[in-house]
Amino acid sequence: MDAYFQPFLDPARLKERYVRLGESLHRTPIMTSQSLNQAAGCSLHFKCENFQRSGAFKMRGVNNALLELSASGLPEAGVVTHSSGNHGQALGWACKELHLPCTVIMPSNAPDFKKRAVALTGAHVIQCTPTLEARIEAVQAHQATHGSVEIHPSNQPPVILGQGSAAWELLETCLEEGTTLDWVGVPVGGGGLLAGTGFAVLVWNLLHGTSVKVFAGEPTGADDAFRSLASGKIEHNENPQTVADGMRTELGTFNFPVIQKTVTAIHCVTDPEILASQLLVAERLKIIVETNCAPPLAAVLKHIDIFAGQQVGIVLSGGNLDLQVHRWGADGLL
């Protein structure tokens, strides 16, 4: 675990940081549904990050990274990142408020919907060949030429720590309402949200003497995190195939050790299971969640025995869905 995390093992310090971070965020609501509880055989508590600023939890990691940067003075040349969507959008909006230049490298095959959304923030969008290598190269070239600072979407300790604030708020609000969660579940793609959640829950347990556990849902077609946790080293996706477009990425060197230390289980779910869960959330809660949100609920519905009768928190990671293109439900695959 990187040295950055060490001071935040002190619960008072982590809490203080999350309170400060909260000043630039929405305190998103927690939703419940009796009919979803019946379907799942447990009590579900959904932390609605689709209502977060910029429409996704990514605003949390971005704001914490900018908070760290600003301690030593924001870089005049601005920041740069590569992102196919939500992280770029969050960074763009946050930089707009700070009048900080922002460059987002996007793969040329990213959906128009996401390209437009990032451009709308005023960020400078540079398109690149749609490979991970090309993305990394373009970011490095921008740093070398302009002196910009990279804010990585998932593999930087301050980004990881920031993402954990959603789970912390979820645990806090549930406790205020008299509920101690047994589990917190999130989706895993690049691993920033999962590692951040794992770390936050670890510290929460220290503070409260509880034993809340963390799980993730991951698409079977991009199951590098599942395989990495099993083998004990970072595994790769050869040719990731899943409708959850934000999850075609891989774990990183900063988040994997945290995940190893703090996560109980990663459950793989198929595309039809993901789409069915997304539709279920939309129909029962009447909210729009993107496809990337659905794996944790799909995992709960797939493993009724594991979660039976328990209190299960789930972070609904975002709501940036192209409604005019999306085909709802498992039938949409046909």
Next chain:
Amino acid sequence: MDAYFQPFLDPARLKERYVRLGESLHRTPIMTSQSLNQAAGCSLHFKCENFQRSGAFKMRGVNNALLELSASGLPEAGVVTHSSGNHGQALGWACKELHLPCTVIMPSNAPDFKKRAVALTGAHVIQCTPTLEARIEAVQAHQATHGSVEIHPSNQPPVILGQGSAAWELLETCLEEGTTLDWVGVPVGGGGLLAGTGFAVLVWNLLHGTSVKVFAGEPTGADDAFRSLASGKIEHNENPQTVADGMRTELGTFNFPVIQKTVTAIHCVTDPEILASQLLVAERLKIIVETNCAPPLAAVLKHIDIFAGQQVGIVLSGGNLDLQVHRWGADGLL
């Protein structure tokens, strides 16, 4: 205005009724969006009845009607109504809790999605020829044969009064947050929500010495309410054509006089305007609202001059949308 309403002109009495009614309802949240405010040139406050029990405001009128009925003992033969959707669903769920028999007459051409939703409540569904005459006849036949009591979807004083509780809560919550609304806007189909809102706002103004005004949005393809308000008598739709399927109905004898007395304006909006507004709400607020919800926002966006700089409350009437069939946005008409 029917004698039923008279005692409730006393603000204390109306408030007391709404508090009692609230015990069987969700206190739905109010959502706002900076980007929607920018688009509309005014401050919008959305009362989210898509999060109401049964997914629509209809639960309010139904519960108030059942409250009145229960005062003299609930009828052993149960209740009956005709509805193409949300009212039937609301009545079904409310009766299930009371263990009261419930029969819903549905036109045979109602969407399968809505037939399934009503059947799911445990209500007895009877299909009829898809004309207003056939629906009324079937309700009368059921009453005559079984001794059931009719709960009308929009033209019964207790139903009308109940619907007004959404606007009352909207005004109340805004005031708690320091905002006095200038307008409350709702869609108008059968007229129950509009009349109920008009009545509630009238009494609110008496209580607070304010002059909040009420407006409605109505599809041009089913503009009977607009024409009725202009001519001073109930006008009819010959062959109503609109994507807002819940608004192909007509005003009634109980709600029209209340509307005449309490409503400032009805604005007609086209189907493309309705669909564009529905998509805008979904994209910016990340919530699912049915097509019937969108006319008031469409009216605000059409008449920027009327609402400029003002505080505008809008009741988002429901969220029961068939996501697997719906085509989002004005392009969906093509």
